[in-house]
Amino acid sequence: MRPPRNLRSVAKRLLSFTRLVQGVNVSAVTSPLVWEHVQPAAARRLLTGAVDAFAERGYQATTTRDIASRAGMSPAALYVHYPSKERLLFEISLYGHNAALEVLRSADAGDTPADRLRSLVSAFTAWHAQHHTIARVVQYELAALSPEHLAEVATIRRAISLQIEQVLTDGMAAGDFAVTDLPGTTLAVLSLSIDVARWYTPHRGDPEALGKLYADLAHRMVQA
């Protein structure tokens, strides 16, 4: 005798939705405030559910049923808002890359290259900690994007890299930094912040404090 599938799936979805609304579901940790521009609310719920699922289990291990369930919907409802699972990934990845670049551009301020570098590394690191679920999708799910979508985010990645490379170049020109391998050191500085997305969880400390620590470490790596 088969279980009453309809009742079970409805109950599961209601439970999931309730937990979401009450905000106590530990797996649904993405702040909805970040995605306020995504309308309507159902599309936003799907997107935040996808971010959490992709970050937790990876893109390939995440099912559309899982995403829909986190948003309190049936699997079919997803396709009203997004044409495919990959498109959902792309929207997250594109937004995340742009957000990371914007964080860097806003942080590139200071009287000396050293001040600028500290500000950049601090902000970039804190962003990866604060938004570690989005960052995980940004940094570790590139291979799941379609070739066209990958090309689009790749241009943003180059801009991010250039932002760090420029301040190192300026610091070398001013004699403040001693860098023998510019591309290698650029990559190392970026790398330090990016890897935060791999291991960070909220119980591992305050994103701002981590940013300050990493700004210090990065500065020491390059100073003359």
Place this chain on the structure above:
Amino acid sequence: MRPPRNLRSVAKRLLSFTRLVQGVNVSAVTSPLVWEHVQPAAARRLLTGAVDAFAERGYQATTTRDIASRAGMSPAALYVHYPSKERLLFEISLYGHNAALEVLRSADAGDTPADRLRSLVSAFTAWHAQHHTIARVVQYELAALSPEHLAEVATIRRAISLQIEQVLTDGMAAGDFAVTDLPGTTLAVLSLSIDVARWYTPHRGDPEALGKLYADLAHRMVQA
């Protein structure tokens, strides 16, 4: 009218096997020398195929058909040598973790904490570059392991972390290092090397040279 499936699949497998034997298949880059202890040869071909596939596409995106095909076999033959796809992942992950720890233990030598740290970071970084396919599986596929298998590799990961923490502690005690946040700095040093697995490809330079650069950067991060 259906295509002749038998002939097609046999042809594909023969082609795959031929490329493997000739060693010109860019997707089959894992050196068989590393896995000489895996016997018989068929099991070793499956394992190296799995390493390459997992590193390239991720565990979840890799099919048993893909692995078998890289080894020049039918999907069913895989189960003669391994009871499941997850077991294949575990064998790779366990071996990789042990290899990484062994590299650190062998490298922990030198007259001063600074020499030891440089040696450790240099070797750990070079290993992640040299064996970037294995390293990618080790660092990015933990979530796909069964709880029991994950627990087993987690103990090795703690030993790896301790190896770095110890030399930092010794350097602080000797007054050679100025480290304010020991756990944070330990993680940062490890992080720098681990992230190499994410971006490294052979065209990005010599593993040994990268090791030297990173040893220098890590030393500068902590020196008094």
Place this chain on the structure above:
DNA sequence: GTCTATAGTCGGATAGAC
């Protein structure tokens, strides 16, 4: 130990009612 064939399950995506 390898094969062909397939069982049994699940996934992305669609159809059509409301």
Place this chain on the structure above:
DNA sequence: GTCTATCCGACTATAGAC
């Protein structure tokens, strides 16, 4: 815009011949 129901392909793993 959401649902239920389902298609259809692909997946892991197994059965049984050789």
